[in-house]
Amino acid sequence: MPDAYTEIARTEVALRDLVRLILGDGWGAQLDAETVQRIEQRRDEDRARRRGVRPGGDLLDYTELTQLARVIYRNWDQGFSAVIGPKRSHLERDLERLGAIRNAVAHTRTLLPFEEHLAAGIGGYLRNRIAIYRSEMNEAARYWPTLESVTDSFGSTRQGSGQWSGPETTIRVGDTVTFNCRATDPEGARLRWTFGTRSFSDESEGEDVTFAWTAAEQDVGESTYVSIRLYADRPHHRFDGASDGYVYFGYTVLPAE
Structure with a gap:
């Protein structure tokens, strides 16, 4: 809890x-x-x-x-x-x-x-x-969870699904960024999250979860995106049958000094 x-x-x-x-x-x-x-x-x-x-x-x-x-x-x-x-x-x-x-x-x-x-x-x-x-x-919202917000450790926040932007922050290989993710479901369904970058993937369950990503050599680039997706424990999903919510964060990742 x-x-x-x-x-x-x-x-x-x-x-x-x-x-x-x-x-x-x-x-x-x-x-x-x-x-x-x-x-x-x-x-x-x-x-x-x-x-x-x-x-x-x-x-x-x-x-x-x-x-x-x-x-x-x-x-x-x-x-x-x-x-x-x-x-x-x-x-x-x-x-x-x-x-x-x-x-x-x-x-x-x-x-x-x-x-x-x-x-x-x-x-x-x-x-x-x-x-x-x-x-x-919204009749459709009866069947799917609401992605409330995802906030990274720099204070950038995505509220609602489909939110993304170009690179906002420059980091280096070895830097760690954390992401706090929050969602609710109108029927209390079990919620699962996935997290992915070029170098790293992870999963977690719950209404309130945290991911931590440490930038690696594979992430080096001017536009490196973090993908976070939400799924409810149901046979059908909201977006293209693939997920119930998603957001992206963009970073410029430089080599380690």
Whole structure:
């Protein structure tokens, strides 16, 4: 079972995606100017401090759990109740519990086993409700998992299937890049991931997995691509019958010095 921090982080990502889905770019209008300014400041500070990565620019990605909750509560009857359930008080209770656990983790306090399970239970329930809502909006999505995101150790992120770009980062032979992959399935099907480059391949199972790739001599080139694919344990697959999700990352790989 993933740790409580991972469970809560995944839940925050899912709630942000839900806010985008229901409110679009208008989510910021639900917060006062002072709060938006604090979020902008957090984003700018993140960019300044994390010089070794590429932080995203979407302001919603820098909202905290309490701010997300405020947006959802203020628009409860605009679509959120249809996703999460009719009683707002239930969500308020769940997010309050998640917030307390998140605060404990942030202050490096040791969690008790029931707190770990509580974070997994609440997070799993909310993410599954959101996955089901997506499926109901799109009939085809009922049958396949959702590739939520893949992020490399430089901070480059792919959200959703089919995302790719040309080489963004230059590395050398011997450098290691890690990839965190997240997905959900509306019916809880077992998920399998594959990872491949010119020199290396690997597989893993689960909703939240990590791959590590160390660039080798075979990878040297101006455009070296990493392929990551997602499969649900079903007889049919979403894209050309071959996989249920895929993303690519491009790198320029130089020889070792």
